[in-house]
Amino acid sequence: MSKFITEGFLILQTDFSEDFHARLNDQLNHVYEQEGNPGNNLLPRIREVQQIFDHPVVTGALTSVLGPNYMMHAHRHGHYNEQKIAGGWHKDSYWGYDKMRNHHPWWAMIMYFPQATPKELGPTGVLPGTQNHQTRTFVPDEMPEEALASGEAGTFALIHYDIWHRSTPNVLGKPRYMLKFEFMRTEAPMLPSWDNQVTEWSKPASYTTPIAEHETLWEETWNWLSGRLGSLAKTGSGEPSVVDALAQQLTSDFEPDALNAAYELARHGNAGVNVLMQALLDGDENASRTAAYGLSVAGPDAVPALLSALDDEIPATLVRTIFALSEQQQHAAVAVPRLTELLSFPEDRVRQAVSEALGLIGSPSDQVVSALIQCLQDSDVQVRFTAGLALSRIGASADAAVPQLEIALEDDNRYVRAHAAEALRYIGSERAKDILIDSLFQSRWCSTTTPASTFYP
Known part of the structure; x- marks a missing residue:
């Protein structure tokens, strides 16, 4: 877990037989040659894939990072790589979200390789330690520290959703599949969800990534995953000279230094919050975004100032403010009435941010659920499908949303429908299950029906 926090990925291995992977690759070859990429229908089209995600190494890794009730997201994709040139470095999008990226691991991905994948076959490459960085401007294009998800059949990379990654060249020109599945945490951590043997954070002895050191950020993530929300709050002295020096560092053009300053300022109570709020409301986009991360972990002292910032009229500032409040979780319950008012804000991305934040704050549940029912009826598709994910996080307390979720099952957008179905599953009442x-019966998809085999045998 400490390696995942610092480097943003783990390379792990299942122990399926060679025959299992041979059959799986035969099916992949057949489907891709005869029908093309099945996209989101990868799982029902090749049903053995589900066995991968039931494997104890996979479920154990996902539970460790995302908690016991994680969601397999409706989007999944089988990547076929035959390119002899490397793909571009990128972070995956959140399907259109114009949103703040997460430092806390609310999301993760698994990239599974069903065939032996030496480096010559073009495995996925990741930049260790870049999951918390918005840019790559300080990282060389051809850095020797790139990590490759290479190995025998059954190798997979579990990655922080926001890490920089790319496909590498397939110089052998042979078929190379990578099955990409996304997963979402549905509950904030209350206790460690892995076999934890120590309480306090320490950097792993194996850490060798020279990109940047983020000791305070890593410590805070460890504590958050251990159920200690707001662990940095008031652990600093608040001494003016220290705060002033950090304020100067917060505006650094070197992103890692600015990020470290934001997390250190979060330690210094109201003095640190005041500096972070000034940067949040400033016109500099980078400083404003970085300050939002500091405010998100500064504890309850940051909530009143963030609440006042909801009166700002600049959409980007509002999105960052809403993000910081959402990470305060139950400490930000006082903001729910004002957030609900922002559901009439004309800019879509503000309403999208509100929809997500309501699910993370969670209480008072009656007000949150009422607002999310409103989100399910929004004109913007991303507000609607974010509302489904938010209601999944609310779970059983969201039963009042069931009638509107039933309507959402007929939405034109595939992810609104999928997230509505997930919300009904997590709510779990008899009415929701019925x-x-x-x-599901009305939309049943037959995995053996293809243009070549329409109904018989």
């Missing part, structure tokens, strides 16, 4: 089962 609606979900009826919908």
